[in-house]
Amino acid sequence: MLAATGLAKTFQSKRRRVQAVNNIALEAAKGTVVGLLGPNGAGKTTTMRMLTTLLPIDSGDVRIAGYDVRREPARVRTRIGYVSQAGGADDTLTARENLQLQARLYGVSARDAADRAGRLIQQLELGDYADRAVKTYSGGQRRRLEVAMGIIHDPAVLFLDEPSTGLDPQSRAHLWEHIRRLAQAGMTVVLTTHYLDEADALCQRVYIIDHGEVVIEGDPAQLKRQVAGEAILWSWPTDDAAQLALSVLTQDPAVRDVVRENTTVRVYVDNGAAVLADLLHRLEAAGVRPATVQLNQPSLDDVFFRTTGRSLRDQTVPGEVSP
Numbered sequence: 001m002l003a004a005t006g007l008a009k010t011f012q013s014k015r016r017r018v019q020a021v022n023n024i025a026l027e028a029a030k031g032t033v034v035g036l037l038g039p040n041g042a043g044k045t046t047t048m049r050m051l052t053t054l055l056p057i058d059s060g061d062v063r064i065a066g067y068d069v070r071r072e073p074a075r076v077r078t079r080i081g082y083v084s085q086a087g088g089a090d091d092t093l094t095a096r097e098n099l100q101l102q103a104r105l106y107g108v109s110a111r112d113a114a115d116r117a118g119r120l121i122q123q124l125e126l127g128d129y130a131d132r133a134v135k136t137y138s139g140g141q142r143r144r145l146e147v148a149m150g151i152i153h154d155p156a157v158l159f160l161d162e163p164s165t166g167l168d169p170q171s172r173a174h175l176w177e178h179i180r181r182l183a184q185a186g187m188t189v190v191l192t193t194h195y196l197d198e199a200d201a202l203c204q205r206v207y208i209i210d211h212g213e214v215v216i217e218g219d220p221a222q223l224k225r226q227v228a229g230e231a232i233l234w235s236w237p238t239d240d241a242a243q244l245a246l247s248v249l250t251q252d253p254a255v256r257d258v259v260r261e262n263t264t265v266r267v268y269v270d271n272g273a274a275v276l277a278d279l280l281h282r283l284e285a286a287g288v289r290p291a292t293v294q295l296n297q298p299s300l301d302d303v304f305f306r307t308t309g310r311s312l313r314d315q316t317v318p319g320e321v322s323p
Ligand SMILES: Nc1ncnc2c1ncn2[C@@H]1O[C@H](COP(=O)(O)OP(=O)(O)OP(=O)(O)O)[C@@H](O)[C@H]1O
Pocket: 011, 012, 018, 019, 020, 038, 039, 040, 041, 042, 043, 044, 045, 046, 047, 194, 317, 318
């Protein structure tokens, strides 16, 4: 449904040049949710704006729903919906009015616009406040309205830029449920996020983007298995104990990788349950006893960490290229 190759974008101003996107390739199959995950400034929004015809593409090819984004942007726009971070609802109008207006902008007749608005109000559960001005809505209600506006013309691909930023946990879960349903009904959804749990909960495929490039891609569960293994988290009573534990653990053949952060040591192994007792014995024999031990399923942060050496929880900006 969507295929992009060699996508690139450089921003050039008088004083600096930023390679925001560098040779990105993406694919999204029909009826799937695909996530662009990465820290702030990684290039996610720039990528999405190129895919949605809002920003000229420096180089690369994109096809969406059979159309070429560079050569047939008008056709592409009829087949996609886009919900930006800022959203597009008019505060002074009601949900119903916003939806009808949006439908009319796509050339839909007044009667059909009213029908579509009514259907989407039901589908996105906006019924209780559909005839109240949008300025009175909660963040979650407003987001759902914006999604409804994004799909009023029944697009093949829906683009959502940071859909759940600023929402409380309950509203996020509710929104996620609606996004899942859209995909189940056959819509392809492409979203950007810097939330690990959002990518994990929603996406069949994630592209982890850092410094404008895809550093790793795949199905979240598979990525976690392949790249991270399982994580054992040890905390130690002192820095010295952590240092000694680090040297013991590093030498163990069952250990794939070890990372120390102060008195915490993160160890990656293939099968935590199978090796934990043995590791404990070795540590005790070396004279160190942990304060706590935790066996964790790896997260997408572990995947990012092992690929880039940084945590996705540290919000970083990409390197800038001198002119
Ligand atoms: N119009 C622009 N002019 C100059 N630089 C830009 C412009 N738009 C984006 N950038 C730069 O390109 C880089 C990528 O930005 P982008 O907004 O795509 O990142 P992002 O991953 O979407 O981050 P966020 O999660 O914060 O939205 C950043 O360094 C940003 O400052």
